[in-house]
Amino acid sequence: MKNDPKRKIYTEILKTKGYKLTAPRLLVLDVFLQNRKPLNADFVYEKVRTKKTDRVTVYRTLKIFESARVIHQVNLKKDSVFFELTKDHxxxxxxxxxxxxxxxxxxxxxxxxxxxxxxxxxxxxxxxxxxxxxxxxxxxxxx
Amino acid sequence: MKNDPKRKIYTEILKTKGYKLTAPRLLVLDVFLQNRKPLNADFVYEKVRTKKTDRVTVYRTLKIFESARVIHQVNLKKDSVFFELTKDHxxxxxxxxxxxxxxxxxxxxxxxxxxxxxxxxxxxxxxxxxxxxxxxxxxxxxx
DNA sequence: ACACTAATTGCAAATCATTTGCAATTAGTG
DNA sequence: CACTAATTGCAAATGATTTGCAATTAGTGT
Known part of the structure; x- marks a missing residue:
């Protein structure tokens, strides 16, 4: 949601850390904002693949988000790694x-x-x- | 350690659940008993490879131990999954x-x-x- | 608005961890 | 000691994640 008040918080964090606000990154951020639960790379990719975003970019974006502390890993004992927004903890x-x-x-x-x-x-x-x-x-x- | 009092507890659990106490399984159990910290598959394999135990067997043993609740996953945000003994929690x-x-x-x-x-x-x-x-x-x- | 430059992207190919199929071996039972 | 189902090792398959590289783009200054 473009109107989610938390969206600005996260985009500011990314800007402050020197990351560019590219289309794929905003898409991934919105997937997290629209699905308030732990997500894995595959779920995110399925939501953005229609919008010409590569799977590799999803992986790279998740890494960047994690190092910027926009998302963090959640231990769910599933077969893949899940992430959630830090402020939604x-x-x-x-x-x-x-x-x-x-x-x-x-x-x-x-x-x-x-x-x-x-x-x-x-x-x-x-x-x-x-x-x-x-x-x-x-x-x-x-x- | 063969003399570790907890060793018997775990072997009993495995027996009770109908799993055979094979050489590779006892080797893996001892790796956990001798290294009281979260371990990943690779660490375990490096410790048992000399004793003619295949990497696949390590993976399968970890799965069995997990389903028997002898070990469980620990979330350390590393690149691979780590396990620890349940009673060492x-x-x-x-x-x-x-x-x-x-x-x-x-x-x-x-x-x-x-x-x-x-x-x-x-x-x-x-x-x-x-x-x-x-x-x-x-x-x-x-x- | 326009040009510049480093950061970012997509693609293809590589790598890494983990799983599967199958024949040979072995633990636990009688 | 023999039997049988469970377990193992090997080789190959799979699936997730990463890397190299040329093309594209966001953010900056003009």
Missing amino acids: HHHIVCLECGLIEDFDACTIDQLAKNVISKSPYFSSIDHHSLELFAICKKCNKG | HHHIVCLECGLIEDFDACTIDQLAKNVISKSPYFSSIDHHSLELFAICKKCNKG
Whole structure:
């Protein structure tokens, strides 16, 4: 969505880091803004391939977005790597059988992170975190 | 280590699930017992290749161990998948620059998980979880 | 608006990790 | 000790991701 207020935040981050705002990059960004869940390279490519964007460009764009901290990896134990927008951060419960994903917030994690940092000899601040719970969902438990 | 008390726990799990205790499987298990940190397929293979064990067997063994819940995936944002023994579970702070890993415990996560479960319409229990913090370590922050 | 230049792109080919098919071997059972 | 299904190793296939390179383009200054 061109009118998503977060769009500007991300494009500003990219500009600040010296990356050009090219058509493919904006397309990929919009895929993330329009699909607020963890996405893999293939999903993104399927959404932009019609708009003359190569698969390689998708890979390269994901790398750039990741290094610019616009997106980050999410551990979903699927066969490929998934990413989500950094500002959309939340946590997931993932069904080990069917892959069902439920979101949840965990405000206590920030407190926990502070605690860990205060005791660490190597780290003094946290960039971001990843908390995933894995389970068998009720449906799969029956089957 | 043949004398590691946890070795028996894992071999029992494998037996119970009907998997044969073959030489390659015991070799892979021992690699995990002797290297208490997240490992990838390549690391394991390098440790067992001398003992006439094929790379394919390593991959297949990791799959079996994962489905038997002897090991599970850890999200370290590296280019390949890492695993650790389930009973060795702890959390990590990973440096986004140099990959330095520091371990920590987080006993409050279990409470948090219970809390999430009590509110979830889809899940009624947690199998395991994954909490990783990502940061730039003090050393990399200077450089 | 126009030209310049480095960054970015698309394509084709290469690489890397992981998987599959199949015949030979082996662990666990009786 | 023999039996049988599970497991293994090899070779080849697959699938995801990366690389080289020439053509294109965004952002800059004019």
